[in-house]
Amino acid sequence: MSNIVSYNVHGCRGRDGRHDIARCAAVVARLRPVIVGLQEVDSRDGEDAWTIFESRLEMHAVPGPTLLGAKGRYGNLLLSRFPCLAVHHHDIAVGNREPRRVIDARLDTPMGPLRVLVTHLGLGWRERRRQLKRLAELLHAEWSGAPVLVLGDLNVWWRPGAVGRRLHPALAHAGLPGSFPSGRPLFPLDQIWCYPEKLIAATATDTSPDARIASDHLPLVAELQVQAKP
Numbered sequence: 001m002s003n004i005v006s007y008n009v010h011g012c013r014g015r016d017g018r019h020d021i022a023r024c025a026a027v028v029a030r031l032r033p034v035i036v037g038l039q040e041v042d043s044r045d046g047e048d049a050w051t052i053f054e055s056r057l058e059m060h061a062v063p064g065p066t067l068l069g070a071k072g073r074y075g076n077l078l079l080s081r082f083p084c085l086a087v088h089h090h091d092i093a094v095g096n097r098e099p100r101r102v103i104d105a106r107l108d109t110p111m112g113p114l115r116v117l118v119t120h121l122g123l124g125w126r127e128r129r130r131q132l133k134r135l136a137e138l139l140h141a142e143w144s145g146a147p148v149l150v151l152g153d154l155n156v157w158w159r160p161g162a163v164g165r166r167l168h169p170a171l172a173h174a175g176l177p178g179s180f181p182s183g184r185p186l187f188p189l190d191q192i193w194c195y196p197e198k199l200i201a202a203t204a205t206d207t208s209p210d211a212r213i214a215s216d217h218l219p220l221v222a223e224l225q226v227q228a229k230p
Contacts, residue, residue, distance in 0.1 A: 002034045002223065002224040002225075002226050003031050003032055003033045003034065003221050003222070003223060003224065004033060004034070004035045004036075004037075004149065004151065004192060004200065004221070004222045004223075004224050005028055005031050005033040005035070005036045005037070005219050005220065005221050006036075006037045006039075006118075006151040006152055006153070006190050006191070006192055006219070006220045007024075007027075007028060007036065007037070007038055007039070007190070007215070007217065007219040007220065008038075008039040008040050008120070008153040008180075008189075008190060008215060008216075008217040009024045009038055009039070009040055009041060009049075009214075009215050009217075010040050010215040010216045010217060011040050011041075011042035011045070011049075011074075012024045012041075012042070012049060012214075012215070013215075014213050014214045014215060015182060015183060015212070015213045015215075015216060016213055019045055020214070021047055021049045021052045021053070022052070022056065023210065023214045024053075024214050024215060025052060025053055025056040025057060026056075026210065027206065027208070027210050027211050027214050027219060028053075028057060028219065029056065029057055030206075030208070030210075031206060031219060031221055033057075033079075033081075033221075034080065034081040034082065034224060035078075035079070035080050035081070035082070035107070035116060035149070035224065036057070036059065036077075036078070036079040036080070037076065037077075037078055037103075037116070037118035037151040037152055038053065038076065038077040038078075038079070038118075039075075039076055039118075039119075039120040039152060039153045040074070040075075040120070040153075041053065041063075041074065041075060041076065041077045042072070042073075042074045043071075043072030043073055043074070044069070044071040044072040044073070044074060045072075046072075048072070050063055050073070050077060053077060053079065054079065057079055059079040059080055059081055060079065060080045060081070060082070060083060060084055061077065061078070061079055062077070062078040062079075062080070062084055062087050062103055062105050063075070063076075063077055064076035064077065064078065064089055064101055064102075064103035064118065065101075066098075066099040066100060066101050066120075067099060075101065075120075076101065076103055076118050076119065076120055076152070077118075078103045078105055078116060078118045080105075080107050080116075082107040082108050082109045082114070083107070083108045084105050084106070084107055084108075085105075085106040085107065085108050085113060086105070086106045087103065087104065087105040087106070088104040088105075089101055089102070089103060089104070090102040090104055090134075090138055092119070092121075092131045092134045092135065094122060094126075094127045094130050094131065095127075097122055097124065097127050098122060098123075100119065100120060100121065100122055100131060101119070102117055102118070102119040102135065102138065103116075103117065103118040103119070104116075104117050104138065105117075105118075109226065110226050111147065111226055112146065112147075113146055113147075114146070114147045114148075114149065115142075115146060115147065115148045115149070116148075116149045116151070117135070117138070117139075117148070117149070117150045117151070117152075118151055118152050119131075119135065119150075119152040119154075120152050120153045120155075121152070121153070121154045121155045121156075122155065123155055128154075128155060128156065132163065132166045132167065133166075135150075135167055136166060136167045136168060139167055139168045139171075140168065143168065147194070147195060147196065147199050148171070148194065148195040148199075149192065149193070149194050149199070149200075150167065150171065150191075150192070150193040150194070151190075151191070151192045151193070151220075152190070152191070153189050153190050153217065154189065154190070154191050155189055156188070156189065156191070157187050157189070160176045160188045160191060161173075161176060163191060163193070164193050167193065168195070170195045170196075171193045171194065171195055172193065172194055172195065172196075172197035173191065173192065173193050173194070173200075173203065174192075174194075174200045174201050174202060174203040174222055174223075175202070175203035175204065175222075176188040176191060176203070177203065177204055177205050177220070178205070179205050179217050179218045179219075179220050180216065180217050180218070181216050181217075182211065182212050182213070182214075182215060182216055182217055182218045183212060185205060185207075185218050189217065190217055190218075190219075190220040191220070192220060192222045194222075198225055199224065199225055200222040200223060200224055200225065201222065201223045201225055202222065202223045203220065203221070203222040204220075204221055204222075205218040205219065205220055205221070206218055206219040206221055
């Protein structure tokens with residue numbers, strides 16, 4: 001099984017108040033992923049979470065920090081079993097709101113190049129609307145008909161299925177289960193979108209005891225159909 005995971009790790013601070021990078025890494029490792037998109041990776045508490053995730057999961061790492069400072073960095077991280085052919089980082093910040101970026105990578109997979117975009121959208125609905133428009137522009141600008149994955153914490157509380165239509169009419173999903181809050185997951189803030197439609201299957205959340213406490217979000221998991229063709 002080839003799993004894809006999208007997971008907001010909340011700085012690796014669990015619902016029990018404990019800061020535990022190893023615990024979050026273990027939650028991801030048990031899912032046996034080939035591609036992982038993490039949000040809120042944070043090394044400002046002293047430990048280098050970026051390096052710890054990379055080493056414990058033994059995957060290629062593509063960091064996408066949104067905040068950089070003397071105490072460390074914070075942001076998105078793409079991890080992959082497949083080598084990265086190319087990567088671009090896009091700024092989608094709106095005004096003086098929190099910095100937001102997109103990791104836009106091409107991975108060398110058995111089915112050929114796979115485009116993967118990882119992001120974390122803003123909290124305000126006007127902010128998100130502008131960021132979704134920018135993300136749609138990025139998708140349309142380099143739409144080649146090759147397989148695409150879009151994954152991340154999109155912070156969409158209502159009508160989550162409308163996201164795909166805003167981004168690209170060809171995008172599909174294999175389920176939008178609730179992933180937040182992890183103790184009682186009602187809202188599908190974390191999402192995985194794909195092209196072609198059969199690229200992924202069986203999207204679900206990991207509701208194991210460790211996953212329920214390691215972060216305020218549950219990991220979102222989908223099965224990658226590696227033989228899929230557009």
